[in-house]
Structure formats: C-alpha cells, structure tokens
Amino acid sequence: MKVISLVPSLTMTAFDLGLEPKQLVGKTPWCIHPAEKVNHAMVVGGTKTPNLGKIMSLNPDIVLMDKEENPKEVYDLLKQNDIHVFVSEVTCPTHVPEMLESLGRELNLIVQAETLAQTCRSALERTLNAQKMWRTAPLIWHEPLMAVGPNRYSGALLSHVGFEVIDFEPDGNGYPEVSPNLMAAKGIELLLLTSEPHKFTMDEGESLIESMKHENIISHYRLINGEDLTWFGSRTVEALDNFSRLFQTLEMSNQTGR
Secondary structure, eight states, X not given: OOEEESOHHHHHHHHHTTOOGGGEEEEOTTOOSSHHHHTTSEEOBOSXXXXXXXXXXXXXXXXXXXXXXXXXXXXXXXHHTTOOEEXXXXXXGGGHHHHHHHHHHHHTOHHHHHHHHHHHHHHHHHHOOOSOEXXXXXXXXXXXXXXOOTTSHHHHHHHHHTEEEOOSOTTSOSOOBOOHHHHHHTXXXXXXXXXXXXXXXXXXXXXXXXXXXBTTBOOEEEEEOHHHHHOOSTHHHHHHHHHHHHHHHHHHHHXXXX
C-alpha cells in the first residue's frame, strides 16, 4: 500500500499503528515524526497547498487528510481524480479512539489500531476531571494574538483534564483574536503559551501578564508543548497525561500558595 499523508499528526499515528517506512511515499514539510521513518518520502506540498501533480505522479492507494487542516477543494480534486481519501474529523479527544480504529481499517492495521484505541480510552477515563479550575486562555499565535476555544480539539483536550477554557467567541470559528484587555475583562487566570504554530517565549509571557494586570485576578502563564496541544491521534495519550500532570501541579501550587 502506498500512502500520502497531508496531516503531520496522522503521519505519526500511521507509523505508530505499524505502517512500514516504504509505504509512506508522500508527505508535507511538517510531517517530521518519526524522523527516521519519514525522511525518504517526497514532499508534495503543504497542508493547505499540496501539489496535485506530485500526488498523482506517486499513484497513491490512499491520501490521509483532516477536515479542519486541509481545504475541501483539495479533497474534491482528489476525488475527481479517483484517488481514495481518508478524512479525519476530530474536535475533541473522545473522538480519537474511533478515528484510530477507522484509520486502522483503512491501512489494514486493525489489531494495532484497536489496541491503541483502547489505550486511548483508558487515558481518557483516568484523566477526566469534571471539576473545572483556572480560567484559561490557550494562545497559539502572537501577532495577532489568537486563542483556541473549547469547541476545538486543543481546547477540548485541556477542558477534559480540568482547565476552564474560556470561549471568547461562542459563534466564531474556534480561533478568536484576543487582546490583553479582553482577557483581563474575562477574568483569565492562566495563559497557556504554545511552542507551535507560534513559539512563545518567556519574555512574551511576562509582557502579556504585565499588559493584563487588573484587580482581584492574579494571572499566570506556562509555556506548553504545541504538539501535545494540537497533534491528535497516537499523540493524544501522552498529551492527556502531560496536561493532567500540569493541572495537578498548578492545583498543588495554588493550595500551598506558591
């Protein structure tokens, strides 16, 4: 089977399910994990701008796509050219086990997918925290300043382990532009600053906290791994555990006054 992946997290997931390196024939520049298995594959363009000619030249058996990450126009062109496409649609971590099983069936890696799906279900169960704390803004971009809401995978992931992710625009696309004044007005207590797509720095975190100082609310920030936040699939189990530990650390610090 010849596979092209237009989604970095699905590339990683496919290999974690047991895909052989020679089976991946095409990828995006951001398909970087696992490094020792992806390097040989041809770059067929970015997630938003793949090159149809390159894809066609590789004669793939399947192209891996994501509903949010890849444009529908690309999907339509592939289907018009009779190319088989797998499309993930994951808006919260509870969708991941079923997605893993579906991908496993498509790649004929069913047993491995069922095992990983069960591991993910166990992680979802042990990290679920219904008691929300820390009015939280996960920030993914700096200029303009952008957050992710609780109705997208990243926000839902954080909500699952106990963070109270604030929905700045309930009728928006899930990625609102925000400002220090808006975050202060919403009583934000915690900024989670990602390493991708924008790599936030400690200086940027300190500057944001200084900009949103206001009465009665003490705001903090933490730098977090952007891949944990956005890479769904096989990465979800590790991300759930990492963010659950972060929540527990913050909770302990709050209780001890540190």
